[in-house]
Amino acid sequence: MTINQFVESISSYLIEKRRSFHKMPELGFTEYVTTYRIFQQLDELDFNIFVGEETLVADERYGVPTQSELDEAEVRACHNGVPQAFIEKMQGGQTGIVAVLDTGRPGPHTAMRFDIDALPIKESQDDEHLPASNGFRSTIEDCMHACGHDGHTTIGLGVAKFLHEHHDELTGRYTLLFQPAEEGGRGAKAMVAKGWLDDVDYFLSGHLGIGDQEAGVVSATSSRFLASSKLNVHFKGKSAHAGVEPNEGKNALLAAASASLHLNSIPRHKDGATRVNVGRLEAGSGRNVIADYAYMEMETRGETTELNQYMLEQAKRMIDSSGQLYDVETEVEFMGEALNGRCDAEFLELIPKANEDNRFVTGVIDTIEVGASEDVTFMMERVQDQGGKATFMIFPSSIPNGHHHPAFDFDEYSLKTAVSTFAHTIQYINEQETI
């Protein structure tokens, strides 16, 4: 059976798994059910499996959910049939799973990363939105796979099946990293700290759906990762009756509103693209009370680490000053980050060659600009620092709506394109290295 035939043979498996993950989205570090379901698939195959606390250094995680959010996730996991002993391995939000296949034969160490978390977005119920009209819309309130990580997880399982089937023909070692909490740049660093990337020769990863191309096209590398910092900001003021003595209050809501506006007025930078976003704001308790508290989730980004640093410094000063405007205390919590990554040029040649016979690839282009942040950059940097080569491929997919949109979806054909690309590339590396 050729790789093409193999991929075709698991076509309905891929679609079924993807839809199953799509129905059960989980936010970063609460992927208890997702992790267990990945485990169930891998458990039947030839892998050494590491779960939860075995996969990452807990203290290196950013933005761990609150205890009550974790408790809720564990209850849900329990209701969804995850065994208690398995839940315990993930306690405190140590989600994620790593599968290692050692062929025992000399050869390179290839690592692949698949991110598994979802977003706090309420999924569209529109009939034109395929997951809604086809019955696999999210079953979790206000939570959705709106960035394709359901597909990424599925691709990882497809690649695992390929490695399992072709176990005897392969050389070297293979590490599959199913990473929690990519959104917000919170999980990769903790996996890197565990050492998984320390002796990797080839690092392959990728993303579904970016770019204007149709499903079938593959980009060998990607560029323009934005370095990013993720911050939570707390504003502490003083409440007072808004009718009786408004002057006695210190208005935390206004301080946060002012910060939101001014942050968006940080000057654009001559050296390249920058971003800032206050994505969430919660302030005050009652209508007739001067708000004594406000809470903000925000981020800065920059085309380079320096540009992000510029945004971060300006943001900090503005947050501080916005507090002072209303005599309100501010506290900034660091919640996550991503680096300014780069792919190795070797893949510009390697990927096209490896996929010459790939039936599911209609063309390979050099690069697509990501224009967003990805903490896969922590993994790539570690690999490259040790002399390994890393790429982050793009699998365009004719998406009807942008990433993070309530009606985001992708063409499931891309699942085959991606699995097939990983498989052909693995085989090609194998052939090259063993000649």
Next chain:
Amino acid sequence: MTINQFVESISSYLIEKRRSFHKMPELGFTEYVTTYRIFQQLDELDFNIFVGEETLVADERYGVPTQSELDEAEVRACHNGVPQAFIEKMQGGQTGIVAVLDTGRPGPHTAMRFDIDALPIKESQDDEHLPASNGFRSTIEDCMHACGHDGHTTIGLGVAKFLHEHHDELTGRYTLLFQPAEEGGRGAKAMVAKGWLDDVDYFLSGHLGIGDQEAGVVSATSSRFLASSKLNVHFKGKSAHAGVEPNEGKNALLAAASASLHLNSIPRHKDGATRVNVGRLEAGSGRNVIADYAYMEMETRGETTELNQYMLEQAKRMIDSSGQLYDVETEVEFMGEALNGRCDAEFLELIPKANEDNRFVTGVIDTIEVGASEDVTFMMERVQDQGGKATFMIFPSSIPNGHHHPAFDFDEYSLKTAVSTFAHTIQYINEQETI
């Protein structure tokens, strides 16, 4: 037994009840437990009792909680021993209770109103805060009796006991209105619509704690009620990935932040005091998503109805324009209101005379400025429109912190002052009218 002796005799009953209500605060239209507990007290006495749907016109309520908030309140009521049949009488948030005593003897109809709801404020845990150090701090997360309505409810029960005990000496009719949802001006209008105030000769009500005076002082009337409008505002934008394509979003969070700031810049008015407050703001879902939704709870106030109208018109235009700034749709929901009330001058003479022998009153002053909004003004207006007389007394109480403060508290001695003042006043009116 004189009234003074009677009041002294129920002293510990009053304190016990007040503390019990304080421990179980409930927000407007979710006072299921509170209503039931009032019922339990009144049920032993000589009253015709009306509960929930019998007390108000449901459609005339403002700002009814969401179904899930009501469901939660019903579950809590169930857990706290409220019988299912009783809960059903309050279904959909029709809380509140009315007790009527008809002596059968000719005489005036006197109505009294006691408000029973609490506020969405997290109560202080400070040792200096008496409810905390004395074990009757709120048991409900983020909910607190921070405006003395626990005391008001208790005073109502004390007055009920007085009416019951002195049943045989009294003439005319007595209606005790235990009103839900005073905060936000949401409940009074619905009770008025039911007709309770239509033939009232004397309307008595009051508030604990306003003013600088010590407990023991009584103000015969109050002034400077602020007319008020309560609004919820919804901002509907468009989400987008904040890193990849920020220009595709329509930022509802920024529209709401801008509205918050600009609302506070509505010009002061030459004709008198005005107020505006955005007390609550919630916007956005995730840090890296342009917020497609924001929600704001706000209010305007004015020393006169015209001044409040001025604020309301300016506010509406500013909300609309703030939406347009970011190409975001806005929708304004009307959630409550209070009028610009006035007390009848007759009480300036009546209250002091009635309380000449009141042991718990150290002095009667003419008036205290409220400087806040009260929907009791709807009841007062109805009474006055029909030719009746109305007052809203103040019972100062050396409060350590302002109303709506997390460590608000009052001197429980005021409970006796208030019950005793109601009782002496009732007796005096009785004597006057029957001579």
Next chain:
Amino acid sequence: MTINQFVESISSYLIEKRRSFHKMPELGFTEYVTTYRIFQQLDELDFNIFVGEETLVADERYGVPTQSELDEAEVRACHNGVPQAFIEKMQGGQTGIVAVLDTGRPGPHTAMRFDIDALPIKESQDDEHLPASNGFRSTIEDCMHACGHDGHTTIGLGVAKFLHEHHDELTGRYTLLFQPAEEGGRGAKAMVAKGWLDDVDYFLSGHLGIGDQEAGVVSATSSRFLASSKLNVHFKGKSAHAGVEPNEGKNALLAAASASLHLNSIPRHKDGATRVNVGRLEAGSGRNVIADYAYMEMETRGETTELNQYMLEQAKRMIDSSGQLYDVETEVEFMGEALNGRCDAEFLELIPKANEDNRFVTGVIDTIEVGASEDVTFMMERVQDQGGKATFMIFPSSIPNGHHHPAFDFDEYSLKTAVSTFAHTIQYINEQETI
């Protein structure tokens, strides 16, 4: 000749003078022409006259114009026929004039104040605006008597004529203070410092046009003076090319814009009326340059000195913080102030009695609320501190548009009402004191 007959006899003189002053408005401390024209009128009468530097303590002035503004004013004065020697007495903006009449006979010392400055407002050219259609519109670009000081100055001349004519019948001393720079609260304090008010028994002053009443009504006193502070704010940032390197700038324009918005959001105060206004803002040089400088003229006010102090403190913090938002330095200059004055109750009886036979007075009311700031309060305070009595009367005048409006005007009949009221009051005090 009775006072009534006397006043009627100078009727056309008053109108002519008023219109002449109206055509030649001059801003505070640049009233070179106005001062000279007052001098020309007084010079023919029985007064000791003090001009410019003899009338005030220069260092106690607030908000002296720049040298180039003063130079321009001196050139204009020269062109308008003011002799060089006279200009020299006013050099450096020491405008204003004081006229003293000592009868030599024992009696009280009565001081009267008339303010003479204009406003930086472009006068309406509308046909409905009487000064425009009657040919006495301002001849000075962007400068206008929009607060009636042309009338006040004229009233002062009318009173001077009365004192001159009735010299022989009067006792005691009379001091007429023609004060510069009332707008902005800049001139009164400097005249007080010179000692003119130190031994005054009766202080009379007044204002045209406030209130809804028709011309002919007189208010014996006024109330609700707003205490006020006048500030200039300088914002110093850093310029940069707005296209090439916007990040290199420190945007003083945005800091000032932010300050303007936030200042207007200072919470209203429970204790009474407050005001804040940024009346002028100038920022930046060229369209494509990040603005390195901004300049703001602003003021705070309060119904009491404490309320103004509250506003001032909040304002200072907000200005400072707004600078920090954009990393811009701020500097606050103190430019003027007014106190929270009060009139003596004696005048409530005195003014009506004194004007019983006043043909030009249709009624005397107790008080009218000013609701603005007046540095006459410095004079009143000094008089009252020494045991004298002070009032600030109001002469309503059916004004078609509010004060400081480009089409402000008043009914010239009020000139007679005012002169007549001053005269009758002087005569009455004289009679009372000499009995």
Next chain:
Amino acid sequence: MTINQFVESISSYLIEKRRSFHKMPELGFTEYVTTYRIFQQLDELDFNIFVGEETLVADERYGVPTQSELDEAEVRACHNGVPQAFIEKMQGGQTGIVAVLDTGRPGPHTAMRFDIDALPIKESQDDEHLPASNGFRSTIEDCMHACGHDGHTTIGLGVAKFLHEHHDELTGRYTLLFQPAEEGGRGAKAMVAKGWLDDVDYFLSGHLGIGDQEAGVVSATSSRFLASSKLNVHFKGKSAHAGVEPNEGKNALLAAASASLHLNSIPRHKDGATRVNVGRLEAGSGRNVIADYAYMEMETRGETTELNQYMLEQAKRMIDSSGQLYDVETEVEFMGEALNGRCDAEFLELIPKANEDNRFVTGVIDTIEVGASEDVTFMMERVQDQGGKATFMIFPSSIPNGHHHPAFDFDEYSLKTAVSTFAHTIQYINEQETI
């Protein structure tokens, strides 16, 4: 004499002229003196000269100064010895001059553009600022050559001298365009409309000082011109006394402040660099008057015409909404624009070859990013539309401070580099075309 020797021979002439222009900066369309001084230099040489109204289509100019600004400029020109007849040719701000040399021999038509206007910036008086310490600081208040156009003008004269000296060796035609009002993108379009660029084969232009390189380096082309729109915005509100009746005003100052802040919060765009700047803001008249008027000078930019269009549309909506916030009318005036230009690739080869023997050129690089706007793009577009070739070279110059900085200056050695580059390039084109 070689070109190198020729250029060296006019070295002190270039420095003298540059300093003389530097001392007499004039804003766009008021370059009366500058135009005359250019004329005086060209008049002695072999050119047909066109002045003022002969050089442009008046109606196609953007942002013509007010009549009083033009009057002032004409008075200054008169004082500086410009003959009345010459001034008349420029009346109404029709400044600029064109010099044409027709060799009479067949050959290409080469046009060159030199911009001559200055900026509204107050020049530094710092000793470290060479023009200050060497006595050629600007003699015009608040006006400065802070973008090197004094140098550009001088280079044009140097090139003119070269053409004159080498008249007999050259073929074809040469047009030197001394363009007014480049700042703000106001003058080029009007010259294009006159037809000067209609049959041009080679268009050469350039800018001093951009980039980090030292003087001596030349960039053959430039890139990243920002398309730009220049707008003036008028806000019309209603004045009122800020103390007496603040509610009667419609605050134009606050509307403009709000617009300034919000304009800076227009979202960054995924497709590339954008800019927005409010460079000037003037609002209000007096401190105690609600401002009834505000005026704003602003601009938008984009890396492409589409990006600028995006900014422009957002800006217009925000200006409109900011007006509505305060019930203030807004009016947007279009004042200038620049396109998103591109240089022809032919020059990447042509310039280095032409300057192989250029003693004043230490190296030729391909391109430097301008990152700003230039209305030379209108000329380039016209040339390219007709099939001609156009470039805009950069002459780096070790500038101590950025363009538009009060202490901007450049290394005068660059004058020789630039003249020499133009001359060598002209000679090379001549040789190529005539072979």
